[in-house]
Amino acid sequence: MTDIFISDLHLSDERPEIYRAFCRFLYELGEDVQHLYILGDLFEAWVGDDDKSELALKVVAQLRLLAQRRVRVFFQAGNRDFMLGKKFAKAADIELLPDYHLYEHGDRRILLMHGDLLCTDDVAYQRYRKRIQNPLVKGLAKALPLSTRNKIAGDLRDQSKDKKNKKSMEIMDVTQSSVASTMERFQVTTMIHGHTHRPDVHSFEHAGKEHKRYVLGDWHDSLWWIAIDTNGLTLNSAPITN
Numbered sequence: 497m498t499d500i501f502i503s504d505l506h507l508s509d510e511r512p513e514i515y516r517a518f519c520r521f522l523y524e525l526g527e528d529v530q531h532l533y534i535l536g537d538l539f540e541a542w543v544g545d546d547d548k549s550e551l552a553l554k555v556v557a558q559l560r561l562l563a564q565r566r567v568r569v570f571f572q573a574g575n576r577d578f579m580l581g582k583k584f585a586k587a588a589d590i591e592l593l594p595d596y597h598l599y600e601h602g603d604r605r606i607l608l609m610h611g612d613l614l615c616t617d618d619v620a621y622q623r624y625r626k627r628i629q630n631p632l633v634k635g636l637a638k639a640l641p642l643s644t645r646n647k648i649a650g651d652l653r654d655q656s657k658d659k660k661n662k663k664s665m666e667i668m669d670v671t672q673s674s675v676a677s678t679m680e681r682f683q684v685t686t687m688i689h690g691h692t693h694r695p696d697v698h699s700f701e702h703a704g705k706e707h708k709r710y711v712l713g714d715w716h717d718s719l720w721w722i723a724i725d726t727n728g729l730t731l732n733s734a735p736i737t738n
């Protein structure tokens with residue numbers, strides 16, 4: 497039996513080829529695939545489950561198809577789609593996971609995260625995240641009309657584009673000490689995350705033990721996924737064609 501992990505598709509109307517690659521990827525999942533874990537930033541932006549855009553409806557339909565094929569889908573929020581909630585989950589027949597999720601496969605225990613919580617050197621971002629993901633703020637935001645939320649999200653994206661250009665590549669890798677302490681807290685030696693768009697497999701020693709950190713890539717020129725079966729974990733990619 498195989499489980500699959502993906503993240504950072506950043507689906508949007510501007511990049512229809514990514515949506516097509518997603519559909520093809522789902523269609524071609526092997527018969528042996530039991531679970532699909534989406535570790536955040538499935539969407540470039542998600543302003544609330546009342547978003548009935550064509551893309552939103554199409555993704556819901558794709559995910560429902562998986563449920564019919566008896567592939568269970570799990571979703572962990574990213575920094576782009578943390579407003580995705582129970583209504584979407586019900587419509588798409590998927591299960592929502594918390595920011596830290598302990599995944600078990602046989603005797604393996606793997607910590608799953610989107611990854612932004614590990615970027616603790618970015619103090620300004622962590623402060624912003626705390627504020628915007630505060631349940632009270634989220635509750636207030638949900639009460640705004642959809643058109644207002646879309647406008648705010650657009651403005652925020654424009655602002656962060658400006659900032660990103662200035663800050664360029666220093667954004668934003670994980671902080672190694674946060675990785676080590678988080679893994680220690682959850683008593684794991686393996687973790688999988690996305691967010692940083694730096695796909696790789698990192699090995700390091702901590703507390704006398706070998707640790708591994710698997711990083712998923714964003715779907716831009718290539719699609720990225722991690723597969724786990726009885727042979728272990730593999731990080732895979734394939735080019736995205738138009």
Ligand SMILES: [Mn+2]
Pocket residue numbers: 536537574575576610612690691692
């Ligand atoms: Mn992200």
